[in-house]
Amino acid sequence: MKRALLFILILSITINVNANHIVGGEVFYKYLGAGSTPGTSIYQVSLRLFRDCDVACGGTTGVACLPIIAVVSVYPAVSPYSPFYILNLPLTDSTSITLANYPKCIANKPLVCYEIKTYTTTVTLPDTNEGYIVTYQNCCRAESENQYGTEYTASGKPGATYTASIPGKNILATAHNNSSIFTLKDTALVCAGAAFSIDFGADDPDKDSLSYAFAPAYNGGDYYSDGCVSMQDGSVTCQDAKPGPPPYNFITYRTDQNFSGTQPLGPAVSINAATGLISGTAPSIDGHYIVNVIAYEWRDGNIITTHQKDFIIHVEDCNIPEAKMKPVFENCKGFDLTFENNSVSTLINSYYWDFGDTKNFPDTSVSKEPAYTYSDSGTYVVTLITNKGQDCSDTATALAKIYPGFTPAFDAGGGCISVPYTFTDLTLSKYGTVNNWRWDFGDLSTTADTSIIQKPQYTYQGIRQAEVRLIVGDSKGCVDSITKIIQLYDKPPLTLPFNDTLICAKDSVQLQAIDSINTAAVYNWSPPVNISNIHISNPVVYPTSTTVYHIDVSNAGCTNSDSVKIEVIPFVTLDVGNDTTICLTDNILLSPATNAVYFTWSPSTGLSDATAKAPLAIPPGNIIYTLVARVGGCTATDSIKINAMPYPMVSAGTDTAICFGRTAELYANTSASLFTWSPVNSLLRANTLTPTAGPQTTTAYIITVNNLQGCLKPVSDTTIVTVTPPVHPFAGNDTAIVANQPLQLNATGGAIYSWSPAIGMDNAHIADPVVVLGPQYDSITYHVTVSTANGCSAIDDIKVVVFKTQPDIFIPSAFTPNSDGLNDVLRPVVAGMKQLNYFRVFNRWGQMLFNTSAIGQGWDGRLSGKLQASGTYVYMISAIDYTGKAVTKKGTVVLIR
Numbered sequence: 001m002k003r004a005l006l007f008i009l010i011l012s013i014t015i016n017v018n019a020n021h022i023v024g025g026e027v028f029y030k031y032l033g034a035g036s037t038p039g040t041s042i043y044q045v046s047l048r049l050f051r052d053c054d055v056a057c058g059g060t061t062g063v064a065c066l067p068i069i070a071v072v073s074v075y076p077a078v079s080p081y082s083p084f085y086i087l088n089l090p091l092t093d094s095t096s097i098t099l100a101n102y103p104k105c106i107a108n109k110p111l112v113c114y115e116i117k118t119y120t121t122t123v124t125l126p127d128t129n130e131g132y133i134v135t136y137q138n139c140c141r142a143e144s145e146n147q148y149g150t151e152y153t154a155s156g157k158p159g160a161t162y163t164a165s166i167p168g169k170n171i172l173a174t175a176h177n178n179s180s181i182f183t184l185k186d187t188a189l190v191c192a193g194a195a196f197s198i199d200f201g202a203d204d205p206d207k208d209s210l211s212y213a214f215a216p217a218y219n220g221g222d223y224y225s226d227g228c229v230s231m232q233d234g235s236v237t238c239q240d241a242k243p244g245p246p247p248y249n250f251i252t253y254r255t256d257q258n259f260s261g262t263q264p265l266g267p268a269v270s271i272n273a274a275t276g277l278i279s280g281t282a283p284s285i286d287g288h289y290i291v292n293v294i295a296y297e298w299r300d301g302n303i304i305t306t307h308q309k310d311f312i313i314h315v316e317d318c319n320i321p322e323a324k325m326k327p328v329f330e331n332c333k334g335f336d337l338t339f340e341n342n343s344v345s346t347l348i349n350s351y352y353w354d355f356g357d358t359k360n361f362p363d364t365s366v367s368k369e370p371a372y373t374y375s376d377s378g379t380y381v382v383t384l385i386t387n388k389g390q391d392c393s394d395t396a397t398a399l400a401k402i403y404p405g406f407t408p409a410f411d412a413g414g415g416c417i418s419v420p421y422t423f424t425d426l427t428l429s430k431y432g433t434v435n436n437w438r439w440d441f442g443d444l445s446t447t448a449d450t451s452i453i454q455k456p457q458y459t460y461q462g463i464r465q466a467e468v469r470l471i472v473g474d475s476k477g478c479v480d481s482i483t484k485i486i487q488l489y490d491k492p493p494l495t496l497p498f499n500d501t502l503i504c505a506k507d508s509v510q511l512q513a514i515d516s517i518n519t520a521a522v523y524n525w526s527p528p529v530n531i532s533n534i535h536i537s538n539p540v541v542y543p544t545s546t547t548v549y550h551i552d553v554s555n556a557g558c559t560n561s562d563s564v565k566i567e568v569i570p571f572v573t574l575d576v577g578n579d580t581t582i583c584l585t586d587n588i589l590l591s592p593a594t595n596a597v598y599f600t601w602s603p604s605t606g607l608s609d610a611t612a613k614a615p616l617a618i619p620p621g622n623i624i625y626t627l628v629a630r631v632g633g634c635t636a637t638d639s640i641k642i643n644a645m646p647y648p649m650v651s652a653g654t655d656t657a658i659c660f661g662r663t664a665e666l667y668a669n670t671s672a673s674l675f676t677w678s679p680v681n682s683l684l685r686a687n688t689l690t691p692t693a694g695p696q697t698t699t700a701y702i703i704t705v706n707n708l709q710g711c712l713k714p715v716s717d718t719t720i721v722t723v724t725p726p727v728h729p730f731a732g733n734d735t736a737i738v739a740n741q742p743l744q745l746n747a748t749g750g751a752i753y754s755w756s757p758a759i760g761m762d763n764a765h766i767a768d769p770v771v772v773l774g775p776q777y778d779s780i781t782y783h784v785t786v787s788t789a790n791g792c793s794a795i796d797d798i799k800v801v802v803f804k805t806q807p808d809i810f811i812p813s814a815f816t817p818n819s820d821g822l823n824d825v826l827r828p829v830v831a832g833m834k835q836l837n838y839f840r841v842f843n844r845w846g847q848m849l850f851n852t853s854a855i856g857q858g859w860d861g862r863l864s865g866k867l868q869a870s871g872t873y874v875y876m877i878s879a880i881d882y883t884g885k886a887v888t889k890k891g892t893v894v895l896i897r
Contacts, residue, residue, distance in 0.1 A: 023114060024050035026309045027072065027136055027164045030205070031176040035124040041176060043166065045072065045134060046120045047089055048184075053096060053113035067091075070119045070136070073243040077168065078130040081245030089119035099187040105392035107319035107346045112187045131168030131305075137161045137220050137243035141251075144312065145287035146259035146266075148252045159220015161248045165305040172304060178205040180295050180307045191318035193284035201276035202295045202307070209298035212276040216250040216261025217292035217310045251290065264291040265313065282315070289313040321347035323384040323396035332406035332478035335377075340369045341384060352388040355400065356380035374402045377431050379476075405430025406478040410470050416489045416558035420457040425472060432476035442466035460488045492521060494553050494560040502567045502597050507632030508542035511564055513551045521555040543568055572596045574629045574636035581643040583711035587618045588642065596629030596636065619644045645710035648672035652703045652719035659792035660726040663694040666719060672705035698722045729786035731798040733856035738807050738832030739775040741882050743800060744768055750786035750793070757782070777802045807832025807881035814894040817861030826893060827858030830879050833887070837878040841893075844872070861895055870897045 025048050032042040047070050051057075057065035074085040099112035125132060138160045147158065167177050180202040190196035204210055253259045258266050269280035271293065283289060292310045296303050324342040331337050339353060353370050357363040360375040374380065380400040387393040407428045414421030423441075427434045434454075441458045443449035443466060449458065460466060466486050473479040487493070495514040503509050514537070515521040525534040529547065532540040541549060543566050550563045576592040590601075591614045602625070604610035606618045617625065619642050626639040650670040658664045668675070668689040677686045682699060684692040693701060699721050706714040729749040737743045746768045747753050758764040759780055760771045773780065779801045787793035810829040817824045828839050833855070841850040841859045849868065850859040861868050876890040 022049060022051050022066075022138070023314075024309075024311045025162070026182055026307075027134055027162055028179045028181045028307065029134065029164060029166060030178050032122065037124070039127050040124050041127055042122055042124050044120060044122050045074075045087060045089065046092075046118060047072065047136065048116065048118045050114045050116055053098070053115050054111055066115065066117045071242060073135050073245075074123065074125070075133045075135060075245050076128065076130055077133050077165065081133075083242065083245070084125070084132065085123055086242050087121055087123055089121045091117055092120040093118040097184075097187055099189055102189060103191070103318075105320055105347065106189075106191060107321070108317050110189075110316045112189055114187060116184075125166070127169060129168045129170045131171065132166040133246060134164045134166065135161060135243040135246075136163075139220055141290065141312075143288065144290045145283070145285050145315070146254055146257065146264055146289045148254055158251050160310060161218035161220060161243070162308065162310055163218070163246075163248075164307055167305045171302075172299075177208075177297070177305060179305070180204040180208070180210055180297055182293075182295070182307075182309050189316075189318075190282050191320050192282045192315045194282060194318075194320065194322075195280070196282050197277055197279035199276065200271070200278050200293060200309075204297060206297075206299070208304070210276070211273050211296045211298065212271050213273060213294050213296070214262045214264055214271055215292050215294040215308070216253070217264075217290050218248040219251045259289075261292065265289055282313075284315075286315050286317070289315070319345045319347070321345040321386050321392050321394065323386045323394040325382070325384055325396050325398040328399045328401060328477065329382065330401040330403075330477060332401075332403050332476075332480060334404050335374045335402055336371060337374070337400055337402070338369060338371045339382065339384075341386065343386070347392055348386050350387055350390075352385040354383040356382055374400070377402050377404065401477050403429075403431040403474075403476040403478050406432070406474060406476075406480060408470060408472045408480045408482040410468075410482065410484070412468060412484065412486050414556065416491050417460045417463060419556050419558055420459045421486070422457050423451075423455065423468070423470075425454050425470065427470075427472045427474075429474040429476070429478065432474035432478060434472060434474045436473045438471040440469045440471075442468050462488065463490050464488055489558075491560040492553050492555050492558050494551070494562055496551070496562050496564060498564065499562070500565045500567065502569065502595065502631055503543075504572075504632035504634035505544060505568050505570050506634075508540050509566060510538055510540045511549060511551075513537045513553060513562070515553055515555065515560075521553050524552045526550050526552075541566060569595055569631060569634070572629050572631050572634045572636040574627065574638045576625070576627050576638040576640045579641040579643070581645055581710065582619070583713050584621070584644040584646045585618070586644075586713075587616050590615055590617055590625065590627075590640065592627055592629070592638070594629045594636070596631050598630045600628045600630075602626050602628075617642065647711050647713065647715050648705050648707050650675070650703060650705040650715050650717045652701065652717040655720040655722065657722040657724065657790060659724050659788075659790070660696070663692050664721050666691050666693055666701060666721075668703050668717075668719075670703070670705045672707050672715070674708070675703055675705040678702045678704070693721050695721055695723055724788060724790055724792045727786055727788060727792050727794040729784060729794045729796040731782065731784045731796040734799040734801075735855065736801040736803060736829050736831045737771075737773065738803050738805060738882075739777075740772060741807065741832045743771045743773075745771060745782070745784075745798065747784045747786060747796070749796075751789050752787040752793075754785040754787075755782055756785075771800065773800065773802050775802070775804045801831075803831040805831065807883070807885070807887065809833070809877055809879055809887055809889050811875060811877065811889065811891060811893065814896055815861070816896045817867075818897060825858040825860050826875075826895075827856070828877055830855055832881050833879040834882045835880040837880065837886075839877045840875065842874045842876075843868070844874070849873070861897075867897075868895060870895050 027047050030044040032044055035042050049066055051066055055063060057063045068091045070089045072087045072089060073083045074087065075081045076084055094117050096113065096115045102109045141158045141160050164179055182202045185199060188198055202210055250261060253261060265283055271278050290312055292308060295307045297305050322343045329337050329339060351366055351368055353365040355363045355372045357374050357380055382398045382400045385393060385395045409426040411424045411426055412421055423439060425437060437452055437454055439451040439456055441449040443460060466488055467483060468486055469481060469483045471481045492515050497512050501509060513523060523535055523537050525531055525539055528534050530541055530543045546567045548563055548565045552559065552561045572595060574592060574594045574596065582588050599611055599613050601607055601610045601615060606620055608616040622643050624639055624641045626637065629636050648671050650672060651668060653667040656664045677683055677691060680686040682693060682695045700718050702716050702718045704714050704716045706712060727750055731747050732745055753767045755761060755764040755769060760773045761769045763769045779799055781797050781799045783795055783797045785793050785795050808831050812826065815823050815826045830836055836853050836855045839852050840848055842848050849863045872892050872894055874892055878888040880886055
């Protein structure tokens with residue numbers, strides 16, 4: 001992607017706040033004539049500064065505005081350098097320039113605007129042989145892409161120094177000089193990565209000849225601190241006001257990116273020595289670039305002085321609709337390629353691709369990222385045109401290389417560490433010649449583990465894994481890589497399939513020694529007795545007695561060894577064990593005693609593995625298993641009978657449910673000869689199959705049975721007796737009513753209710769019947785039977801006293817709370833009342849001792865559990881009768897102890 005290159009001039013000024021907003025400037029002078037004192041001359045010294053218009057300054061921004069007074073030092077151009085004059089240059093002119101005409105084919109148009117201020121004063125200087133150096137210094141530069149910044153100051157950025165030279169009589173014996181002045185041009189916007197040219201020439205009032213060159217920019221120097229400077233925003237900044245003396249150090253350019261003082265924009269940009277025209281291809285990395293231009297003044301064929309301008313270039317994103325591809329597209333595996341344009345400019349509205357395949361038609365596309373299949377191998381020129389036929393069009397070409405059949409491969413061979421491993425390239429290239437290699441042997445202990453030859457060797461020092469990588473290419477430009485993990489050993493990795501085996505005396509066996517990484521290993525077996533060949537990896541041996549064979553393997557100076565014991569037996573021994581009985585569906589492990597190696601059981605019914613020495617058997621019934629055991633040509637046979645007897649049958653009976661306090665009969669049956677019940681603490685006749693159970697809570701009863709012969713394992717079954725919790729009936733508290741007054745009862749505790757007698761009731765089979773009793777009754781006690789849904793029940797009663805009066809409240813005149821069960825509680829009788837509002841008792845000081853709104857409750861003569869003294873107490877009571885009338889009474893009652 002191309003970016004904008006903002007060319008801007010910069011001159012550092014002496015301020016202590018952030019000066020990054022300053023983007024250019026220069027110092028210059030003009031000869032005004034002879035001074036009033038003989039041997040002196042008057043000069044007008046000027047400073048021109050540029051700053052970004054869009055950067056706020058002053059106040060609390062932390063960014064300094066351009067000053068209203070600038071400070072410059074004048075030094076004799078000879079050592080020792082002592083300041084001859086310290087000049088305060090007042091602000092004499094202020095203007096601005098703004099870029100208005102942007103290039104046509106850019107999508108991004110950043111603001112390019114500069115504030116320009118000029119400072120001028122006059123000074124009278126003695127005419128000396130050496131002349132003078134006029135100097136400005138600044139503490140800070142903006143960070144840039146072409147310098148390292150190793151000379152950062154406390155402010156965090158490298159400083160800057162700007163100079164102008166006034167020649168002395170050694171150069172101009174009788175004449176004087178006016179410095180050249182870089183011409184004030186319009187602003188410019190150049191897209192990075194694109195060709196550009198900028199006229200950076202200067203004018204000389206004396207008509208001296210000028211030449212131009214890039215030169216390293218100066219860093220900041222030592223300051224003399226004395227005083228303060230008035231700023232444009234009205235503030236006063238005390239600062240390092242006096243630039244220091246020569247010589248001045250250069251900033252450090254990034255040589256790793258090909259930048260230097262004479263190539264500040266890289267090798268693709270140069271300056272015309274005769275005209276000052278800067279041209280070339282601009283950098284493509286976002287950021288700032290420090291550039292210093294020296295203008296040399298020539299008079300009569302000699303350089304009389306120099307004048308410098310130190311400026312910064314800003315790189316921005318122009319977003320140009322360019323055709324920009326990588327230089328080469330390649331496929332070394334097949335004939336397909338996918339292409340893309342590396343520019344993502346929003347101004348690109350069309351693409352035209354020509355894939356250069358003259359053997360195929362059509363070989364063009366208008367897709368943004370097309371895919372194309374070439375007709376044959378070869379190198380093709382691909383052309384991309386963006387915005388074809390439009391003003392903002394661009395064209396680029398690239399190469400497409402199609403050479404399938406390139407497959408990287410290599411082999412690694414070696415014996416062990418400290419002995420060289422040999423690596424052999426096995427890469428295949430169908431159309432080209434493999435001609436370059438880059439090996440990385442994966443030795444993390446060194447950086448010298450590489451090679452560029454076709455068949456290298458490398459010696460490792462440690463036992464570990466090494467990740468070896470080969471990057472390989474051919475004459476057609478195909479490049480690919482392959483990585484392998486190799487295991488490094490201290491000796492050849494010798495593996496034996498077995499270290500011990502068994503054979504019959506008349507048999508033979510083949511040994512096998514495996515070296516997993518070497519095919520050229522040398523083998524040696526010993527002893528050389530009854531063996532087919534002692535120098536191969538897999539000889540056949542036929543010992544007549546038990547023998548241990550030793551193997552030694554060697555390769556490239558590395559050795560390893562192992563051994564195999566061949567045990568020889570004259571015949572096979574076998575005993576599969578005695579006949580046995582198990583429970584049907586159980587398993588049994590068959591464990592024969594034998595010296596055999598191979599086994600065959602028959603039948604295979606119920607066996608986990610008919611070829612195992614000790615299989616797991618689950619016989620379907622009584623069965624005889626026969627085993628044939630073998631070692632080579634020697635065999636033996638034996639059998640075992642397994643009786644599989646069924647488990648005894650048992651049933652504990654069905655589950656049942658009882659009410660609390662009831663019992664249940666259990667009914668079990670079994671085919672076994674013995675049985676036991678558990679638990680037995682709530683069973684009667686627990687030694688029978690039909691015990692009686694009387695649990696208090698739900699209980700699981702388990703019967704366990706077993707036989708005295710056949711299948712001896714116990715079997716259990718369970719029956720559960722579910723106990724319904726006790727029923728807690730409540731008919732209500734005893735009460736009193738007035739004759740012919742309705743009374744609603746309200747029983748609780750179950751799901752089903754039955755009242756008796758049914759005298760005066762509207763419904764004797766609900767929880768809350770209404771009762772009306774005439775004056776012929778003095779009292780009636782009602783009984784209610786409360787039942788649960790599963791038939792469990794209990795009985796409670798309530799006494800109803802009938803008054804022949806109107807609804808009223810009756811309060812005893814005295815009570816004796818002495819816990820004798822007689823008249824212990826002061827309890828009001830509310831006859832004909834459907835609601836008690838309150839019943840309250842007070843002592844003679846007005847303290848309330850008791851309060852209730854529940855009918856049937858009363859005072860026990862205590863307050864917070866403390867007995868109250870004998871004496872007279874006041875009560876107040878209020879109730880609502882069944883007609884809705886309020887009845888209120890108050891009076892006294894005597895507590896007697």
